[in-house]
Amino acid sequence: MSQKPVHVIGGGLAGSEAAWQIAAAGVPVVLHEMRPVRPTAAHKTDGLAELVCSNSFRSDDAETNAVGLLHAEMRLAGSLIMQAGDAHQVPAGGALAVDRDGFSAAVTAKLDAHPLIEIQREEVAGLPPEEWDQAIIATGPLTSPSLAAAIAEATGADALAFFDAIAPIVHFESVDMDVAWFQSRYDKVGPGGTGKDYINCPMDKAQYEVFVAELLAGDKTAFREWEGTPYFDGCLPIEVMAERGVETLRHGPMKPIGLTNAHAPDVKPYAVVQLRQDNALGTLFNMVGFQTKLKHGEQVRIFRMIPGLENAEFARLGGLHRNTYINSPTLLDASLQLKWRPGLRFAGQITGCEGYVESAAIGLLAGRFAAAERLGLAPSMPPKTSAFGALLNHITGGHLSSDDEPGKRSFQPMNVNFGLFPPLEAGTRLRPDGHEGRFRGKDKALAKKKAVTARALSDCRAWLGLDPRAVAAE
Numbered sequence: 501m502s503q504k505p506v507h508v509i510g511g512g513l514a515g516s517e518a519a520w521q522i523a524a525a526g527v528p529v530v531l532h533e534m535r536p537v538r539p540t541a542a543h544k545t546d547g548l549a550e551l552v553c554s555n556s557f558r559s560d561d562a563e564t565n566a567v568g569l570l571h572a573e574m575r576l577a578g579s580l581i582m583q584a585g586d587a588h589q590v591p592a593g594g595a596l597a598v599d600r601d602g603f604s605a606a607v608t609a610k611l612d613a614h615p616l617i618e619i620q621r622e623e624v625a626g627l628p629p630e631e632w633d634q635a636i637i638a639t640g641p642l643t644s645p646s647l648a649a650a651i652a653e654a655t656g657a658d659a660l661a662f663f664d665a666i667a668p669i670v671h672f673e674s675v676d677m678d679v680a681w682f683q684s685r686y687d688k689v690g691p692g693g694t695g696k697d698y699i700n701c702p703m704d705k706a707q708y709e710v711f712v713a714e715l716l717a718g719d720k721t722a723f724r725e726w727e728g729t730p731y732f733d734g735c736l737p738i739e740v741m742a743e744r745g746v747e748t749l750r751h752g753p754m755k756p757i758g759l760t761n762a763h764a765p766d767v768k769p770y771a772v773v774q775l776r777q778d779n780a781l782g783t784l785f786n787m788v789g790f791q792t793k794l795k796h797g798e799q800v801r802i803f804r805m806i807p808g809l810e811n812a813e814f815a816r817l818g819g820l821h822r823n824t825y826i827n828s829p830t831l832l833d834a835s836l837q838l839k840w841r842p843g844l845r846f847a848g849q850i851t852g853c854e855g856y857v858e859s860a861a862i863g864l865l866a867g868r869f870a871a872a873e874r875l876g877l878a879p880s881m882p883p884k885t886s887a888f889g890a891l892l893n894h895i896t897g898g899h900l901s902s903d904d905e906p907g908k909r910s911f912q913p914m915n916v917n918f919g920l921f922p923p924l925e926a927g928t929r930l931r932p933d934g935h936e937g938r939f940r941g942k943d944k945a946l947a948k949k950k951a952v953t954a955r956a957l958s959d960c961r962a963w964l965g966l967d968p969r970a971v972a973a974e
C-alpha cells in the first residue's frame with residue numbers, strides 16, 4: 501500500500517461500514533476482526549456484519565419514521581450496509597428485514613474483494629499502537645475483555661460502562677403540563693439550572709399504592725444467559741426496589757419532599773415521579789430512577805397510570821442489558837475522535853448509539869471523517885437537521901449530563917428518534933402544497949414529522965453535494 505492505511509478494529513455493523521467508506525474515498529484500510537480466532541458471547545458465525553439477534557432494520561418509512569429516514573440518508577451516502585440489506589430483503593411489511601446469512605455474506609464478499617481493504621482475523625487486545633495514527637475502534641457491545649480493560653484504563657473507570665440500566669425517555673410534547681409542573685427539589689438552582697429543571701408528576705396515596713402493586717405484578721423480561729452481570733445498588737430496577745417494601749420508592753426516586761404542586765399548592769403529594777431534561781433541545785425528558793426490566797408493553801401501560809403521563813409517548817423504553825460503551829459526550833470531539841488522542845476514533849454501539857442501523861450510520865461517519873483526515877482534509881460534519889447529524893449530536897454533545905447524582909452517569913445508549921432533531925423553524929409550512937388550513941391532533945404530529953424528514957433529506961443531500969431539491973424517495 502503506497503498510502504498509510506486507516507486501521508478499523510471490529511468487523512461488525514459499524515466497522516464494516518467504516519472500512520467501506522474509507523476505501524470508497526480511495527484510502528487503504530486494514531480491518532481487524534477477532535472472529536473466528538476469538539468468539540463473543542452472542543455472535544455465531546465468522547461473517548462480517550453478523551446480526552446477533554433480530555433480522556430487522558426496523559421501519560423503512562423515510563417520511564414519518566426516524567430510522568426510515570436514517571436508511572434513506574445512508575443510501576444517499578453510498579452505504580454498504582444498506583446496499584447489502586436492500587439486496588437481501590425478506591418480506592416484513594413496512595420494515596426492512598433481511599436474510600441474515602445472505603446479508604452478512606454479501607458484506608463480507610464486498611469487503612474481501614475490495615483492492616484497498618485488507619482483512620486480518622485477529623484480536624486487537626489493547627489500545628491501537630501509536631503508529632496506527634488513524635484508527636477506529638468499532639468493537640461493539642461485546643468488546644473483548646482485554647481491549648475493554650485497556651479502554652477503561654485509558655479513559656477512567658467511570659467512563660466505560662458494561663451495563664445499560666435504562667430509564668424510559670418521554671417526548672415533552674406528550675406530557676400533560678396541566679397536571680405536571682416544573683420545579684427542582686427545594687427550588688435548588690444547580691450549575692446551569694433555573695430552580696425549575698424537573699417535570700414533576702404527583703400521586704396521592706391510593707394512586708401510589710395501586711402503582712406499586714402494578715409494578716410488582718407487571719410482566720418482566722428474563723436476563724439472557726450472556727447477561728450475567730449483577731445489579732449495582734445505584735441503579736436497581738424500579739420493580740426490584742418496590743419488592744423491598746411498599747414505602748421504598750416513596751423514600752427513593754419517588755420521594756415527594758421539597759416539592760409543591762403548582763396546580764394545587766395546598767395538597768401535599770404522597771409521591772412524585774420526576775422527569776429530567778435529557779437533551780439540550782428540551783424535547784426529551786427521562787424518568788428519574790425508573791430503570792426497569794418490565795416488558796415494553798407493560799411499561800407503556802403502567803407508566804401511563806402516572807398523573808400527567810396518561811398520553812405519554814416514549815422515545816425509548818427502559819431496560820437492562822449487557823453493553824460496553826464509553827461516556828462519549830465527555831470523551832469524544834464532534835468528529836468522534838478521542839479528545840486527548842487525535843486520530844483515534846470510536847464508532848458503533850460502543851459510542852452510545854443503539855441498534856444495527858444507528859451503529860452502521862456512526863461507522864459511516866467515522867469512516868468518512870478518518871478518510872478525510874488521511875487525505876489532508878477537514879472532516880465534513882453532517883447538518884444537525886439530518887438524521888446523521890441528530891444522532892451524532894446526541895453522542896458527542898446533545899445529551900445533558902446530570903451533576904446532581906454523584907457517582908452516576910446519565911448518558912445512555914439511544915436509538916435515533918424525532919426528539920433528537922432540532923424543532924422546526926417558526927413559520928415552517930406544514931402544507932407543502934401551499935393550501936391554507938390547520939392541522940390538528942394526530943394529523944398535526946404527522947405533518948410535523950413529514951416537515952422534519954423533508955428538511956433532513958434536503959439538508960443531507962446538500963451536505964453530500966447532491967441536488968437538495970431532488971428529495972424524491974431514493
Ligand SMILES: Cc1cc2nc3c(=O)[nH]c(=O)nc-3n(C[C@H](O)[C@H](O)[C@H](O)COP(=O)(O)OP(=O)(O)OC[C@H]3O[C@@H](n4cnc5c(N)ncnc54)[C@H](O)[C@@H]3O)c2cc1C
Nearest residue numbers: 510512513514534553554624639640644848849855856859
Ligand atoms: C445480544 C445482543 C442482541 C442485540 N440485538 C439487537 C437487535 O435485535 N436489533 C438491533 O438493532 N440491535 C441489537 N443489538 C444492539 C447492536 O445494535 C448490535 O449489537 C450491533 O451489532 C452493534 O454494531 P457494532 O458494529 O457496534 O458492534 P458489532 O456488530 O457487535 O461488531 C463488533 C465486532 O468487533 C469484534 N471485536 C470485538 N472485540 C474485538 C477486538 N478486541 N479485536 C478485534 N475485533 C473485536 C466482534 O467480534 C464484532 O464482530 C444487540 C446487541 C446484543 C449484544
